[in-house]
Amino acid sequence: MTDYRTLIDAETWAFIEKTNSYYPPDTIDYTVPQQRTIYDRMCREFFAGYPQGVTAETTAIATPANSIPIRIYRNAAPDNAAMVLYIHGGGFILGGLDSHDDVCAELCARTGYEVVSVDYRLAPEHLHPTAFDDAMDAFEWATRTYDCPVVLCGDSAGGNLCAAVAHATRGHAKKPTGQMLIYPGLGGDHSRGSYVTHAEAPMLTVRDLDFYKHIRTGGVDRTGDITLYPLADGDFANLPPTVLITAECDPLSSDGEAYRDRVVAAGGYAAWFEEPGLVHGYLRGRHMVGRARTSFARIVEAVSALGRGDWIW
Template sequence: MGSLNGEHMDYSRLIDAETWAFIRRVSESYPDDAVTLDIEEQRQVYDAMCRVFSQGRPEGVKTEDRDANGVPVRLYWAGRPTRTVIYAHGGGFILGGLESHDDVCAEICAQTGYRVVAVDYRLCPEHRHPAQFHDCRTALEWAEAEFGDPVVLTGDSAGGNLVAAVAHAARGRSKSILGQVLIYPVLAARGDAPSYSEHAEAPMLTAADVDFYQDIRFDGPRPAGDPTWAPLSDSDFEDLPPTVVITADCDPLRDDGRMYCEAIATAGGRAAWINEEGLIHGYLRARGSVTRAQDSFERITVAIEALGQGLWPYD
């Protein structure tokens, strides 16, 4: 992968002042050298950073922590929802949990009126793949049995990877999935698309970071041709649910979203790729301070709501 082109990207021009202010605030609480800390220290730093940016829960959103057949989940609801969103959090498969994305899930609930089920999947490296995949699939099956409502699968970064893998595995088995909304997901087995070199040294996430997070999922080499960890390595993209992928333009993962949508569309499915110019990986936390991030978060919640209603406003 390397950073042949990444060093020449003019991020001072591509990224606006609001977003740079956000990047500086993140680096104050989550420094670039955090990857040199041990995993437990990384988690503490990440959780503290999440608290700095937390916007709290909107009024009227109720929550309850439950056990989903052995997987801890947090439910969010307001009123009487008739749709369920399964949400898998980001954090490179090693960070995060129910607290790190609590405000995001509460806002999705408030904006859509849907029930949100946040999945506290087991983390690497204590639990290698496929533990995370199994936990997300278990949470989906539990929610289907518990509520009987149609489902929209949603997740950011590592969580986008996990819910997409669940969507592939659930084909032909689950009748409840109305769609999936993936937020800057990692989907490829290998980082050889153009964005991995163009944005190898992007702020917030480098190509080397992606390699680290993917490698830590396994005790040995990455398995080939296994869509349970790399959905883009599936050989069949037919019969997947309607899919909206939102990517950040200044992110090595950008082309994962593009290629995934192209694969679904080529197979005759519905897929919309929304690439957010000037935004960087992890911008969900910037939605309170960065106009572009706020606008994108609105597009995300609109996508979740539309797919939950069986609508496709992307043609």
């Protein structure tokens, strides 16, 4: 069994304990509406506000089948080199425009890029591939609306959706200029690596992952579906430059390494960073955990570079 007392520092333990006080580990055993209530409360407790000079507008993307709520973040001193399409985490059943509001505002402030957060439809009311379809529609809208490169950025479930969009659009006339994947779940092998070493990690367990997969798919076996499991793709050529950042104490960490290796083997650009001693969801701890603060700075640097078309790794 992994001894997390030797891997996780005091600041990170304080973050874990604060998170658990609002979102207990057994929350997964509650109903989905109850989970959402608990999650939303936890998000409010960690909300850090907007940096000076950042404004936000909540609107929607009209599609033939749906209206997708979005929130657009703008900087008082904009850098129009690129825009960021942000897709939030939450196990495909939680979250929305408010759950990652301050993260998007800070990303906007520190890169200068406009950031658009996407409120895709959630399971179980909307099973796969609904969230993927919404992410695709949002990306296509962004390429029509912005006369600049589009950087995909997402955490956890959002990282999964970003990668799925990148795979689906690589043959398009307009495709992502880069993707920043933050502790994404990409459909890796559960019998090896971090899935075994960190199966019972604080903040996220393999049992949690199985629950989210079952909810998202309605229990249907979708083995080989690359819109659900990007690592199932047999072709990793011509993908956009990709930066993956994972947490050491997270069952999903090996997905970052596996994805990096396949992109590089196919002749592409990919870099993977495993943040030592951090846990899934650490973005919320970026103001109270030194390691998380450093990692967020790395994320900002990567998004900025991808937007400029620079490969600095």
